[in-house]
Amino acid sequence: MRITHLRRFGLAAFLAFCLALLGLGQTARASGAAAADVTFSADQATVTPGSTVNLTMTFTNNQATDIWFVYQTMQPTWATTQRPDLKYAFGACTGTGVTCSGTGTQQLGFSYSVPVPPGQARTVTLPVQIAADSGCDGNIAFDSYVYYEYNDGQGKKDGIFTTPTTRVRCATPPGA
Numbered sequence: 001m002r003i004t005h006l007r008r009f010g011l012a013a014f015l016a017f018c019l020a021l022l023g024l025g026q027t028a029r030a031s032g033a034a035a036a037d038v039t040f041s042a043d044q045a046t047v048t049p050g051s052t053v054n055l056t057m058t059f060t061n062n063q064a065t066d067i068w069f070v071y072q073t074m075q076p077t078w079a080t081t082q083r084p085d086l087k088y089a090f091g092a093c094t095g096t097g098v099t100c101s102g103t104g105t106q107q108l109g110f111s112y113s114v115p116v117p118p119g120q121a122r123t124v125t126l127p128v129q130i131a132a133d134s135g136c137d138g139n140i141a142f143d144s145y146v147y148y149e150y151n152d153g154q155g156k157k158d159g160i161f162t163t164p165t166t167r168v169r170c171a172t173p174p175g176a
Contacts, residue, residue: 037062037157038072038146042164048171050132052091055163058123059098059112059146063157066115069149074108074126077141077162085135086168088128095124128166136170 043054061067080086090108093100097116101109112122128140147158 036060036161037148037159038144038161040144040161040163042166044166045164046167046169047130048169049130049134049136050171052127052129053140053166055126055128055142056123057126057144057163058121059110059116060121061116061118061150063150063155064118065151065155066117067112067148067150068114068153070110070112070114070116071147072110072112072144074110074142074144074163076105077143080140080142083135083138086138086140087131087134088140089131091127091129093124093126095122097122098124100124100126130168134168136168138168139165140168141165 037060039058039060041056043056044051047053059070059072089104090100090102093108093110097113099111101111108126110124116122130140142163144161144163145158146161147156149156
Protein backbone atom coordinates (compact mmCIF):
# COMPACT_ATOMS: atom_id res chain seq x y z
CA MET A 1 0.00 0.00 0.00
CA ARG A 2 2.87 2.41 0.69
CA ILE A 3 4.31 1.86 -2.78
CA THR A 4 1.02 2.98 -4.37
CA HIS A 5 1.04 6.20 -2.35
CA LEU A 6 4.67 6.85 -3.27
CA ARG A 7 3.91 6.30 -6.95
CA ARG A 8 0.96 8.71 -6.79
CA PHE A 9 3.05 11.30 -4.97
CA GLY A 10 5.91 10.85 -7.43
CA LEU A 11 3.59 11.21 -10.41
CA ALA A 12 1.96 14.33 -8.93
CA ALA A 13 5.39 15.84 -8.15
CA PHE A 14 6.62 15.09 -11.68
CA LEU A 15 3.54 16.71 -13.27
CA ALA A 16 3.89 19.77 -11.03
CA PHE A 17 7.57 20.06 -12.01
CA CYS A 18 6.72 19.85 -15.74
CA LEU A 19 4.00 22.48 -15.41
CA ALA A 20 6.40 24.76 -13.55
CA LEU A 21 8.99 24.41 -16.31
CA LEU A 22 6.36 25.08 -18.96
CA GLY A 23 5.27 28.24 -17.14
CA LEU A 24 8.86 29.46 -16.81
CA GLY A 25 9.44 28.87 -20.51
CA GLN A 26 6.41 30.95 -21.46
CA THR A 27 7.47 33.77 -19.14
CA ALA A 28 10.92 33.83 -20.67
CA ARG A 29 9.50 33.99 -24.20
CA ALA A 30 7.05 36.75 -23.30
CA SER A 31 9.74 38.92 -21.72
CA GLY A 32 11.92 38.70 -24.82
CA ALA A 33 9.06 39.52 -27.20
CA ALA A 34 9.30 42.35 -29.69
CA ALA A 35 7.33 45.56 -29.35
CA ALA A 36 3.58 45.35 -29.80
CA ASP A 37 2.29 45.47 -33.38
CA VAL A 38 -0.50 47.88 -32.43
CA THR A 39 -0.72 50.26 -29.50
CA PHE A 40 -3.61 52.48 -28.47
CA SER A 41 -3.97 55.53 -26.27
CA ALA A 42 -6.92 57.76 -25.41
CA ASP A 43 -6.76 61.48 -24.68
CA GLN A 44 -9.35 61.07 -21.88
CA ALA A 45 -10.19 58.21 -19.54
CA THR A 46 -13.53 59.73 -18.53
CA VAL A 47 -16.05 61.66 -20.64
CA THR A 48 -19.61 62.92 -20.32
CA PRO A 49 -22.43 62.65 -22.86
CA GLY A 50 -21.97 65.19 -25.64
CA SER A 51 -18.15 65.03 -25.60
CA THR A 52 -15.51 63.35 -27.74
CA VAL A 53 -12.61 61.05 -26.86
CA ASN A 54 -9.77 60.74 -29.36
CA LEU A 55 -8.23 57.30 -29.74
CA THR A 56 -4.74 57.21 -31.19
CA MET A 57 -3.58 53.96 -32.76
CA THR A 58 -0.05 53.19 -33.90
CA PHE A 59 0.77 50.19 -36.10
CA THR A 60 4.50 49.39 -36.04
CA ASN A 61 6.43 47.03 -38.29
CA ASN A 62 8.57 45.10 -35.81
CA GLN A 63 9.63 42.55 -38.44
CA ALA A 64 12.98 42.42 -40.26
CA THR A 65 11.37 42.86 -43.70
CA ASP A 66 8.79 45.13 -45.31
CA ILE A 67 5.10 44.58 -44.64
CA TRP A 68 3.24 44.41 -47.94
CA PHE A 69 -0.29 43.64 -46.79
CA VAL A 70 -2.25 44.77 -43.74
CA TYR A 71 -5.90 44.08 -42.89
CA GLN A 72 -7.39 45.72 -39.81
CA THR A 73 -10.88 46.22 -38.39
CA MET A 74 -12.29 47.74 -35.22
CA GLN A 75 -15.57 47.01 -33.48
CA PRO A 76 -17.03 47.45 -29.97
CA THR A 77 -16.08 44.96 -27.29
CA TRP A 78 -18.70 42.50 -26.09
CA ALA A 79 -19.10 44.45 -22.83
CA THR A 80 -19.75 47.66 -24.79
CA THR A 81 -22.45 45.99 -26.86
CA GLN A 82 -24.25 44.97 -23.66
CA ARG A 83 -24.99 48.64 -22.92
CA PRO A 84 -27.15 49.77 -25.86
CA ASP A 85 -27.96 52.97 -23.93
CA LEU A 86 -24.34 54.10 -24.41
CA LYS A 87 -24.54 55.93 -27.71
CA TYR A 88 -21.42 56.82 -29.67
CA ALA A 89 -20.29 57.32 -33.24
CA PHE A 90 -16.91 57.09 -34.94
CA GLY A 91 -15.83 60.30 -36.62
CA ALA A 92 -13.56 60.58 -39.64
CA CYS A 93 -10.04 59.42 -38.81
CA THR A 94 -6.88 61.36 -39.56
CA GLY A 95 -3.36 60.12 -40.04
CA THR A 96 -0.42 59.79 -42.37
CA GLY A 97 -0.31 56.60 -44.37
CA VAL A 98 -3.68 55.35 -43.08
CA THR A 99 -7.25 55.73 -44.29
CA CYS A 100 -10.41 54.53 -42.58
CA SER A 101 -13.59 53.15 -44.04
CA GLY A 102 -16.78 53.49 -42.09
CA THR A 103 -18.14 56.04 -39.66
CA GLY A 104 -21.06 56.02 -37.28
CA THR A 105 -21.40 52.89 -35.14
CA GLN A 106 -20.48 50.27 -37.73
CA GLN A 107 -17.29 48.24 -37.87
CA LEU A 108 -14.34 50.25 -39.12
CA GLY A 109 -11.70 49.14 -41.60
CA PHE A 110 -8.19 50.56 -41.90
CA SER A 111 -6.05 50.72 -45.03
CA TYR A 112 -2.32 51.33 -44.80
CA SER A 113 -0.04 52.67 -47.48
CA VAL A 114 2.44 49.87 -48.11
CA PRO A 115 5.17 48.90 -47.93
CA VAL A 116 5.71 49.56 -44.23
CA PRO A 117 9.50 49.30 -43.80
CA PRO A 118 11.03 47.63 -40.72
CA GLY A 119 10.84 49.88 -37.68
CA GLN A 120 8.40 52.28 -39.34
CA ALA A 121 4.99 53.11 -37.93
CA ARG A 122 1.65 54.39 -39.14
CA THR A 123 -0.44 56.45 -36.70
CA VAL A 124 -4.10 57.34 -36.93
CA THR A 125 -6.37 59.36 -34.64
CA LEU A 126 -9.98 58.27 -34.41
CA PRO A 127 -12.57 60.52 -32.71
CA VAL A 128 -15.33 58.73 -30.83
CA GLN A 129 -18.24 61.12 -30.29
CA ILE A 130 -20.44 60.35 -27.29
CA ALA A 131 -24.04 61.32 -28.06
CA ALA A 132 -25.62 64.03 -25.93
CA ASP A 133 -28.50 61.65 -25.10
CA SER A 134 -26.19 58.74 -24.28
CA GLY A 135 -26.61 56.68 -21.16
CA CYS A 136 -23.93 57.09 -18.55
CA ASP A 137 -22.01 55.28 -15.82
CA GLY A 138 -20.77 52.73 -18.33
CA ASN A 139 -17.62 51.87 -20.25
CA ILE A 140 -16.85 52.01 -23.96
CA ALA A 141 -13.96 50.08 -25.50
CA PHE A 142 -13.14 48.53 -28.87
CA ASP A 143 -11.36 45.44 -30.16
CA SER A 144 -9.17 45.70 -33.22
CA TYR A 145 -8.25 42.67 -35.32
CA VAL A 146 -5.00 42.99 -37.28
CA TYR A 147 -3.61 40.62 -39.91
CA TYR A 148 -0.46 41.33 -41.88
CA GLU A 149 2.03 39.64 -44.17
CA TYR A 150 5.77 40.26 -44.39
CA ASN A 151 8.85 38.63 -45.94
CA ASP A 152 7.23 38.60 -49.39
CA GLY A 153 4.15 36.85 -48.04
CA GLN A 154 6.13 34.04 -46.39
CA GLY A 155 5.45 35.36 -42.89
CA LYS A 156 1.99 36.07 -41.50
CA LYS A 157 0.87 37.42 -38.15
CA ASP A 158 -2.44 38.42 -36.58
CA GLY A 159 -3.89 39.38 -33.26
CA ILE A 160 -6.64 41.17 -31.40
CA PHE A 161 -5.81 44.38 -29.59
CA THR A 162 -8.10 46.30 -27.23
CA THR A 163 -8.33 50.05 -26.89
CA PRO A 164 -8.21 51.73 -23.50
CA THR A 165 -11.59 51.77 -21.77
CA THR A 166 -13.35 55.13 -21.62
CA ARG A 167 -15.80 55.68 -18.77
CA VAL A 168 -18.93 57.66 -19.66
CA ARG A 169 -19.96 59.57 -16.53
CA CYS A 170 -23.22 61.36 -16.00
CA ALA A 171 -22.97 65.09 -16.52
CA THR A 172 -23.07 67.00 -13.25
CA PRO A 173 -26.18 69.21 -13.18
CA PRO A 174 -25.47 72.97 -12.88
CA GLY A 175 -25.31 74.14 -9.28
CA ALA A 176 -24.75 70.65 -7.88
